[in-house]
Amino acid sequence: MNIIKKELLSGNEAIARGAYEGGLKAAAAYPGTPSTEILENISKYQEVYVEWSPNEKVAAEVAIGASFAGARALTSMKHVGVNVAADPLFSFAYTGVNGGFVLISADDPGCHSSQNEQDNRYYAKFMKIILVEPSDSQEAKDFTKNAFDMSEQFDMPVMVRTTTRISHSKGMVTLEDRKEIPLKPYKQNVQKYVVMPAQARRLRVTLEERLEKAGEFSEIFPGNKIEGNGKEFAIITSGVGANYAREALGDRATYLKLGMTFPLPKKMVTEFIEKHKTVYVIEEGEPFLEEQIKALGLNVIGKELFPNMGELTATMIREILLNEPAKKNQDLFRAEDTPIRPPVLCPGCPHRGVYRVIRRIKNATDAIVTGDIGCYTLGVLAPLNALETCICMGASVSAAIGFKQMMPDRKVIATIGDSTFLHSGVTGLMDAVYNKAAITLIILDNSITGMTGHQQNPSTGFTIRNEPTYKVDLEQMVRACGVQHVFKAKAYDFKGVEAAIEKAIGINDVTVVITEQPCVLIEKKKEIVTCQINSENCQDCQVCLRLGCPAISKQGDGTIAIDQTMCNGCSLCIQVCNFDAIERVGGTNE
Amino acid sequence: MSKTKNILIVGVGGQGTLLASKILGQVALLSDLDVKQSEVHGMAQRGGSVITYVRLGEKISSPLIEKKEADIIIAFEKLEGIRWLDYLKEDGTIIINDQEIYPMPVIIGAADYPENIFEKLEKSSNKTIKVNGHELAKGLGETRALNVILLAVAAKLLPFEKEVWEKALVDMVPKKALEINQKAFELGWNL
Ligand SMILES: Cc1ncc(C[n+]2csc(CCOP(=O)(O)OP(=O)(O)O)c2C)c(N)n1
Numbered sequence: 207m208n209i210i211k212k213e214l215l216s217g218n219e220a221i222a223r224g225a226y227e228g229g230l231k232a233a234a235a236y237p238g239t240p241s242t243e244i245l246e247n248i249s250k251y252q253e254v255y256v257e258w259s260p261n262e263k264v265a266a267e268v269a270i271g272a273s274f275a276g277a278r279a280l281t282s283m284k285h286v287g288v289n290v291a292a293d294p295l296f297s298f299a300y301t302g303v304n305g306g307f308v309l310i311s312a313d314d315p316g317c318h319s320s321q322n323e324q325d326n327r328y329y330a331k332f333m334k335i336i337l338v339e340p341s342d343s344q345e346a347k348d349f350t351k352n353a354f355d356m357s358e359q360f361d362m363p364v365m366v367r368t369t370t371r372i373s374h375s376k377g378m379v380t381l382e383d384r385k386e387i388p389l390k391p392y393k394q395n396v397q398k399y400v401v402m403p404a405q406a407r408r409l410r411v412t413l414e415e416r417l418e419k420a421g422e423f424s425e426i427f428p429g430n431k432i433e434g435n436g437k438e439f440a441i442i443t444s445g446v447g448a449n450y451a452r453e454a455l456g457d458r459a460t461y462l463k464l465g466m467t468f469p470l471p472k473k474m475v476t477e478f479i480e481k482h483k484t485v486y487v488i489e490e491g492e493p494f495l496e497e498q499i500k501a502l503g504l505n506v507i508g509k510e511l512f513p514n515m516g517e518l519t520a521t522m523i524r525e526i527l528l529n530e531p532a533k534k535n536q537d538l539f540r541a542e543d544t545p546i547r548p549p550v551l552c553p554g555c556p557h558r559g560v561y562r563v564i565r566r567i568k569n570a571t572d573a574i575v576t577g578d579i580g581c582y583t584l585g586v587l588a589p590l591n592a593l594e595t596c597i598c599m600g601a602s603v604s605a606a607i608g609f610k611q612m613m614p615d616r617k618v619i620a621t622i623g624d625s626t627f628l629h630s631g632v633t634g635l636m637d638a639v640y641n642k643a644a645i646t647l648i649i650l651d652n653s654i655t656g657m658t659g660h661q662q663n664p665s666t667g668f669t670i671r672n673e674p675t676y677k678v679d680l681e682q683m684v685r686a687c688g689v690q691h692v693f694k695a696k697a698y699d700f701k702g703v704e705a706a707i708e709k710a711i712g713i714n715d716v717t718v719v720i721t722e723q724p725c726v727l728i729e730k731k732k733e734i735v736t737c738q739i740n741s742e743n744c745q746d747c748q749v750c751l752r753l754g755c756p757a758i759s760k761q762g763d764g765t766i767a768i769d770q771t772m773c774n775g776c777s778l779c780i781q782v783c784n785f786d787a788i789e790r791v792g793g794t795n796e
Numbered sequence: 797m798s799k800t801k802n803i804l805i806v807g808v809g810g811q812g813t814l815l816a817s818k819i820l821g822q823v824a825l826l827s828d829l830d831v832k833q834s835e836v837h838g839m840a841q842r843g844g845s846v847i848t849y850v851r852l853g854e855k856i857s858s859p860l861i862e863k864k865e866a867d868i869i870i871a872f873e874k875l876e877g878i879r880w881l882d883y884l885k886e887d888g889t890i891i892i893n894d895q896e897i898y899p900m901p902v903i904i905g906a907a908d909y910p911e912n913i914f915e916k917l918e919k920s921s922n923k924t925i926k927v928n929g930h931e932l933a934k935g936l937g938e939t940r941a942l943n944v945i946l947l948a949v950a951a952k953l954l955p956f957e958k959e960v961w962e963k964a965l966v967d968m969v970p971k972k973a974l975e976i977n978q979k980a981f982e983l984g985w986n987l
Contacts, residue, residue, distance in 0.1 A: 377831070
């Protein structure tokens with residue numbers, strides 16, 4: 207007898223499981239919320255080759271190569287990662303696949319952990335590849351698994367698009383066994399795998415043909431279906447929006463729930479709309495379905511009622527379609543009296559001291575300080591207030607060049623993390639050397655990709671499965687780019703960091719400072735050292751508070767205290783104290 | 797269980813709110829109920845305000861709990877408890893840990909930590925259960941047991957047998973931490 211095995215899985219765990227069941231053989235990714243756990247979960251399946259790549263473009267290309275080699279392959283990334291990987295993916299749509307290929311795009315409506323909100327469904331249409339949108343963990347598993355078959359059947363990559371609430375919500379999932387699928391034979395075939403102009407023009411035509419076949423399949427794709435038979439509303443919906451629609455309208459509505467939204471099942475949609483007087487499109491984000499439907503000459507109501515930004519909610523749908531009055535807030539505590547709790551650098555974070563020094567130097571020299579993406583972006587917040595720009599990964603370096611070339615009299619300092627430097631900062635550094643932009647680049651090397659939850663990268667010496675491997679030596683790499691002046695300092699050594707940065711900005715040439723200290727969260731030390739206030743010496747001057755360490759706070763009676771459960775003993779507060787009023791307690795830190 | 801139960805777990809990134817929701821999910825699984833839970837990863841885990849939604853019932857659509865829909869809020873920290881109070885039903889219960897963790901605006905003096913939180917909560921239509929979780933956990937010799945103590949207080953308000961909770965603990969808690977968490981559950985259950 208077949209025992210049905212059910213598990214409570216997050217969308218990301220379910221995608222990993224679906225890929226595994228579907229015979230996945232190779233997976234490559236660069237971390238990014240909300241996609242990170244997909245590859246982390248895949249790495250638990252020993253049958254699969256997995257790697258953290260230095261960036262999304264490399265990840266996509268590794269997976270493309272594996273697909274050409276005949277393997278079922280996957281790459282996963284957050285929405286902005288697809289911007290980085292877009293170049294290979296657009297052309298890959300032309301060549302098509304050998305082994306089935308799945309691209310996971312994890313979007314972040316509401317910008318929970320992102321610099322923007324982009325609806326990547328448009329990418330599928332733009333690249334001319336199949337798009338499926340799961341709405342819960344079960345579909346995340348099923349669609350991913352199906353996607354490999356679809357990819358091989360229609361000879362194109364398939365995008366599985368999730369959002370934060372799909373990726374990070376858990377639901378019941380029925381598990382099945384893995385299908386072991388051997389490598390498909392690979393034969394050299396330049397007609398297919400080389401996109402030179404003459405061939406590209408031909409592939410361009412076949413792409414349209416492949417897409418048309420996929421469109422026919424969309425009509426019978428089991429994830430495109432009519433649900434319920436409520437009489438009051440007719441709804442076309444997809445993704446997480448389908449859950450909110452059902453939550454709000456229940457059996458008062460009939461739903462056309464679409465799982466495959468590009469190519470759209472045109473016949474199915476047309477028939478649905480013809481059968482109902484008024485049809486609403488409920489989709490989170492941009493009017494992706496709505497625009498396609500309206501382009502068919504059909505009439506639906508969508509974004510004129512529903513917002514195209516932020517997250518959709520069931521409450522919103524009830525307010526809009528059922529005229530339910532907005533829920534009243536409680537009146538005991540007013541929102542304006544409830545202080546916000548922004549994320550902060552952890553107690554003992556090695557970035558804190560570096561930004562404290564940068565802020566001081568910035569104030570003293572009127573330097574411009576560009577920032578990048580990672581935990582260290584938090585250096586922008588009070589009380590550190592050290593950064594003034596943040597655009598995308600790598601932009602700290604290249605934007606610093608632009609600043610410097612336009613404002614040669616100002617000092618320009620760029621700050622970047624180890625993972626981000628390898629992702630796309632190093633190309634900017636080459637440019638700085640090549641085009642003689644005398645910027646100072648500070649690489650905050652904490653030996654890990656911190657922000658996304660501690661992933662290995664090429665400078666850490668370990669693979670995703672924690673096997674030891676070669677590591678990029680950042681100093682040698684920087685020197686190989688042509689940088690003549692490289693300084694190193696230990697990040698907890700205030701004076702050392704200060705001396706290094708001051709020396710660096712004094713030189714009228716490209717300079718690099720590498721500050722080193724592993725992330726404090728990587729390894730909880732056994733013998734914990736903490737810092738403690740010696741209240742006899744403490745003058746309540748509050749200079750330590752200006753470090754912005756969450757463990758240090760002013761008590762009700764005006765005295766300063768260090769929370770011993772939070773403190774990690776980094777000693778920065780000891781170094782800034784002018785009255786010897788903070789001391790170390792506990793064992794040694796070594 | 798005829799009606800869906802909505803439970804919000806709120807706290808400060810790093811306080812260990814995730815284990816509590818895992819155990820709740822397992823209880824649902826063992827009871828053959830549908831469950832959806834949604835949590836925050838990434839940026840907010842760096843000491844920001846974090847929230848986990850857990851919904852249990854016959855059939856659950858949305859993974860989120862919206863305003864005035866929570867039957868129970870489990871607040872690991874006082875300020876976080878009141879931040880999400882709008883989400884509690886008029887007759888819902890807030891279980892609130894008597895601990896203050898100052899957010900950065902308070903630390904640097906740009907804002908004040910709200911005063912008299914418990915006194916004010918007493919006046920609301922909600923039921924308030926104040927738990928000295930931090931002290932109790934310390935008493936057990938393991939401050940990280942806080943989450944299971946608070947969960948056990950909530951467990952008493954939910955329609956599941958104690959045995960189901962005990963089984964879920966065994967299933968979800970790593971072996972080496974099981975004993976201390978079983979003690980923590982006992983403690984919270986008997987408060
Ligand atoms: C193109 C792109 N990919 C991924 C991310 C997600 N992301 C944000 S910061 C970061 C890495 C930060 O690591 P590192 O530079 O080492 O700094 P740390 O957080 O360790 O301080 C990642 C992967 C992103 N924002 N953009």
